[in-house]
Amino acid sequence: MEEAVIRVEGLYKDYDTPAGPFSALKDVDLAILPGEFVAIMGPSGSGKSTFMNILGCLDRPTAGKYFLAGRDVAALDKDETARLRNRTIGFVFQGFNLLPRMNLTDNVALPLVYSAISHDERRARAQAMLEKVGLGGYAHSLPNRISGGQQQRVAIARALVNDPRLVLADEPTGNLDSHTGEEIMGVFNALNEEGITVVLITHEADIAAHARRQVRFLDGRVVHDAPTQPHRRPPSEASQRHPLPGEGGREEGALC
Amino acid sequence: MLGAMLQEAWRAMGANRLRTLLTMLGMVIGVGAVVLMMAIGQGAQYAVAQTISTMGSNIFVVLSGYTSVGGVRSGSGSAPTLTVVDAEAIAELDGVELVAPVHMGSVQMVYGSNNWNVWVMGSTPPFFDARSWALADGTVFTDSDVRAATRVAVIGKTAASNLFGEENPVGKTFRIGQAPFTVLGVLAPKGQNLEGRDQDDVLVMPITTAQRKVFGTPFQGSARQLLVKASSGEAMPAVEKGIEALLRQRHRLRDSADNDFTIRNLTAVADTAAETTRVMSLLLGAIASVSLLVGGIGIMNIMLVSVTERTREIGIRMAIGARERDILAQFLLEAVIISVIGCAIGLVLGIGGAALANQLAKMTVVVSGSSVLTAFGVAAGVGIFFGFYPARKAARLDPIEALRYQ
Numbered sequence: 111m112e113e114a115v116i117r118v119e120g121l122y123k124d125y126d127t128p129a130g131p132f133s134a135l136k137d138v139d140l141a142i143l144p145g146e147f148v149a150i151m152g153p154s155g156s157g158k159s160t161f162m163n164i165l166g167c168l169d170r171p172t173a174g175k176y177f178l179a180g181r182d183v184a185a186l187d188k189d190e191t192a193r194l195r196n197r198t199i200g201f202v203f204q205g206f207n208l209l210p211r212m213n214l215t216d217n218v219a220l221p222l223v224y225s226a227i228s229h230d231e232r233r234a235r236a237q238a239m240l241e242k243v244g245l246g247g248y249a250h251s252l253p254n255r256i257s258g259g260q261q262q263r264v265a266i267a268r269a270l271v272n273d274p275r276l277v278l279a280d281e282p283t284g285n286l287d288s289h290t291g292e293e294i295m296g297v298f299n300a301l302n303e304e305g306i307t308v309v310l311i312t313h314e315a316d317i318a319a320h321a322r323r324q325v326r327f328l329d330g331r332v333v334h335d336a337p338t339q340p341h342r343r344p345p346s347e348a349s350q351r352h353p354l355p356g357e358g359g360r361e362e363g364a365l366c
Numbered sequence: 367m368l369g370a371m372l373q374e375a376w377r378a379m380g381a382n383r384l385r386t387l388l389t390m391l392g393m394v395i396g397v398g399a400v401v402l403m404m405a406i407g408q409g410a411q412y413a414v415a416q417t418i419s420t421m422g423s424n425i426f427v428v429l430s431g432y433t434s435v436g437g438v439r440s441g442s443g444s445a446p447t448l449t450v451v452d453a454e455a456i457a458e459l460d461g462v463e464l465v466a467p468v469h470m471g472s473v474q475m476v477y478g479s480n481n482w483n484v485w486v487m488g489s490t491p492p493f494f495d496a497r498s499w500a501l502a503d504g505t506v507f508t509d510s511d512v513r514a515a516t517r518v519a520v521i522g523k524t525a526a527s528n529l530f531g532e533e534n535p536v537g538k539t540f541r542i543g544q545a546p547f548t549v550l551g552v553l554a555p556k557g558q559n560l561e562g563r564d565q566d567d568v569l570v571m572p573i574t575t576a577q578r579k580v581f582g583t584p585f586q587g588s589a590r591q592l593l594v595k596a597s598s599g600e601a602m603p604a605v606e607k608g609i610e611a612l613l614r615q616r617h618r619l620r621d622s623a624d625n626d627f628t629i630r631n632l633t634a635v636a637d638t639a640a641e642t643t644r645v646m647s648l649l650l651g652a653i654a655s656v657s658l659l660v661g662g663i664g665i666m667n668i669m670l671v672s673v674t675e676r677t678r679e680i681g682i683r684m685a686i687g688a689r690e691r692d693i694l695a696q697f698l699l700e701a702v703i704i705s706v707i708g709c710a711i712g713l714v715l716g717i718g719g720a721a722l723a724n725q726l727a728k729m730t731v732v733v734s735g736s737s738v739l740t741a742f743g744v745a746a747g748v749g750i751f752f753g754f755y756p757a758r759k760a761a762r763l764d765p766i767e768a769l770r771y772q
Contacts, residue, residue: 168685168765189689196687207682207769211377223370224687232370268686 113180115276115307116142116165121174123160123330134160135171136330144275147302148309149318149338152327158311159280161327165309166199166278167191179275196224200269202310204281206261208253214240214264215249221272239267243297259290266297270306277301279310283317295320375700378672386704389668392661393708393748394715397741399654401716404737406723407647409730414643418636420556420565422498424463424599425633428456428592428609431626446588447626450573452616453490453592459608461601466493467589469576475529475547475569477540482528484569488576489593494520496595504536504551507572515574517547522568523555542580547571560639599633606631655744661708662748669701669756680760681768694761701753702746709745713738 123135134157142148152158163169164176167183176183178194186194195201208217219236227235240246243263245256253261262282269277279298283291291314299320302308312318319338326334379386430448453467469488474481487493490512494501507518526535526549535549556565577583596605606629613627673680680693717738720731 163766166685168769189691192684192687192689195685201685203685203769207678207685209679209682211381220683221686224683224689224692229369272687 113144114141114177115144115146115179116140116309117175117177118164118171119175121161121164121176122172123157123164123169124172133330135164138174138330138332140325140332140335142307142309144307145302145305146307146309147298147320147322149321149324150309150311150327151313151315151318151324153313156327157330158327162278162280162309162311166201167194192224196221197272198274198276200266200272200274200277202262202265202269202277202279202282204284206253206258206265206285208261208264208268210253213250213252214245214256217253217264218267218271220268225272235271236267239271240264242270243267257290258286259293262286262290262294263297266294266301270301274306276307276309279308281311281313283312283314288316291317371696371699372703374696375703378676378700379704385668389664390704390708390711392664393658393705393745394661394712396654396658396661396748397709397712397745398716398719399657400651400744401713401733401737401741402719402723403650403654404647404740405716405720405731405733406729407643407650408732408734408737409724410643411640411647412732413730414560414639417558417560418640420498421559421632421636422496422595423633424596424602425496426594426596426602426606426609427630427632428594428613429628429630430588430590431628446583446585446590447617448589448592448613450587450589452613453589455612455616456592456594456609459605459612461597461605461608462594463597464492464496464593464595466490466496466593467573468493468591468593469573469581469583469589470591471576471581473542473569473580475525475540475542477529477538480529480531482525484522484525484529485567486569486571486576486580488571488573488580490573492595493570493593496593499556500554502552502554503534504549506551506570512572512574515572515578517545517571517575517579518550519547519569519571520551520553521549522553522566522570524564524566525569526552528567545579560635602631602633658744658748662705662752665701665704665749666752666756669697669753670759672700673697673756673760676760677763677768677771680763681765681771684763684765685769690761693763694757697757697760698750698753701757702749705745705749705753706742709742712745713741716741 118138118140121135121138122133125132125134138157138161150158150161160169164171165178167178167186170184179198183191183194208214209220212220215233215236218239219232222232222235237246237249240249243266245260245263245267248256248260253264256264262285266277266282277298282298283294286294295317298308298310302322308321310317310321318324321338323337324334325332428448430446448467450467453465456462457465466489470486472483472485474483491506491509493499494506501520502523504520506520507516511518521529521535529535529540530538535552538549539546540549541547553566553568553570559565571580573589574586577586577588594605594609596602609629610625614625617626619626683693717733720733723729724731
C-alpha cells in the first residue's frame, strides 16, 4: 500500500476553558494518500480548524499519533516542525495573510528566505510562481493594490514556491465572492492534477464539491468520510484558463 | 539570508520613520554625551598632566616653621628657622640631587613709564634645574652673583611682557625702588600651576640680592623654603626621612618638640591632582552613560511595541517555516541597526561638540580612538541587550495565537 501523506490515529485535543475542560477532537483516525483532494467540512466548533492546525504542525495533539509522510511529528523538535512547515506543507489562509509592506515577488519568495536559498534564485522562483497563478505582471505591486481573488492567488503562489507535497487551505474562499471562489478552486484543482495533495477546510458545499473526497466533522469526531459524487463535480474552468505547467519528477519521500 | 534580513529590517524601520528616528535619537544623545564627556574628562587629565610636568619631578619643598607669640601661631614660613647652611647640609644627603634655598616676596618694578608688581624668588643657580625651568633667552645668574649679591635677575614671560612690552628684555635695566637691576635672561613659559597661579609672572634673582637689596630681611642667610630635588622617585621616602632627621638634629629639637619646619612632597600633591581629574573624568563618563542606558530602554520600549504590532506578521512567518531563531535574529538585528546607526550619528555629534568646546570655551579636549571604539562597542551591546527581550518575546509567540491576532 502506498504510504499516506497524512495519517492520524486516535487523535485527541483538549482545551481548558473557563467552563471546564473541552475536547475539540475526540479519537480521530484519518489517512490521506498522496494526490488526494480532501475537503474537511463541519459547522463552527466541530474541531475542523483544530484538526487543521495539528495537520499543519502549528499545534500538537493532547493524545494520539500524527505521521506526516511517515514521520512521527510528536518526535520532532520546534526547528524540525518549522522545517516541515517550510518545505513539506504550503499554507493558504482565509484572510490571505500577505505581508502588506512587501511587493508580491517578496511575499511569494518569503518561504525561500527560511530555506537559505540565494537571492537570485528566490526572485526567479517567485516570479515563476506568480506567472503560474496568472499574476506575472504584478511582481512589484503591493498586496493592497490588487483584488481579494488576486491576493489569494499570490498566497497560493507563496504556498507552492518551496515545492511542497501538501497544501493545507483553511477556508480559502471564505473572504471571496462565489465567482472568484470558483476561480480559486480551479487553481486548487489544477494543482491536485499535478499530483499535489490538497486538504481544504470549508463549510460551503459548493466549494467542497470540487474535492474528490469529503470528510465531515461534528463535535470533534469524523462523522462522514466518502468520495465526492462524480456528477456533482463541475468542470474546472479556472484551471483551463490558467493552465499549470506539468512539473513531473516530484520525488516521493524527499521530505526535507 | 543575512541580506534578506537586512532588507527586512530596513523595510520595517522605514515603515515608521519618525518612530525609528526618535528611537535612534535616544542613542544619538547617549553616545554623543559619552563621547563629549570622555573628551572633556580626558582633556582635563591631559591638562593636569601638562601642569604637573612643569613643576619639576621628584621635588620636596621644605617650609620654615611658624612663630608662636603668646599662643598665637603664625603660618608656615613666618619664622626664619631654615638657613642657607641647612640647604648645604641637605645637599650632602644620599639621594639628594639639588637643593635651592628660596626667599620670596612681591615688589614693584619700574621700566621707563611702565611699572608692574611681580613675585620675586631669590634663590641659587640650582633652582632652575630643580624646577626644570629652561631659558627662552639670555643666561642665568651664577654662584659668584649669589656671593656678591649683584643686582641681576631672570624674568618670567608674563612679567617681561608687562614691563617691557614688545622689547627684548635681555640686557635691559629696570628699577626696584631706586636700585637698578639688569635682566640676564628670560624664562621659558610654564603656564598656570595647580592652584591656577601664573608661574610666568615671576622675577628670579640671587637669594642674597633679594634679602639684602630688595626686602632688607633682618635674618640674612635664612630661607623661607628649601627646594629639594631627589635623584629618583624611589629615593623620595628615604630622602624625606633623611631631611627630617637632619633638620631636627641641626635645629637641636628635643624628642618631644614638634618640627619647626614642614616637608611637602610635591609629587604627592601632583598625584592627588591627577587622581582628582581621573575621578572627575570617570564621573562624567558615568553620568553620560546614564543617558546611553535611557536610550537603550527607549529601544526596548519601541521594539516591544513593534513586536505587538507585528504579531500577525510573526504568525505568518512562523506558519511558512520561520524558526524561533529566525524571528529572534530579525528583531535583534533591527534593534542593533537602530543602536549602531544612532551611535554613528552620536559619535559625529559628540566629536563635533568636543571640537566646539575646544573652539568656543578653550577647553582642552582629547578624543581618543579607544573612547570611539568603546562607544561603538557599548552601542552594539546596548542594542543586543535591550533588543533581546522583545526579540525573544516575538520568537516565543504561539503561531496559532499570532495568526489569530487582529
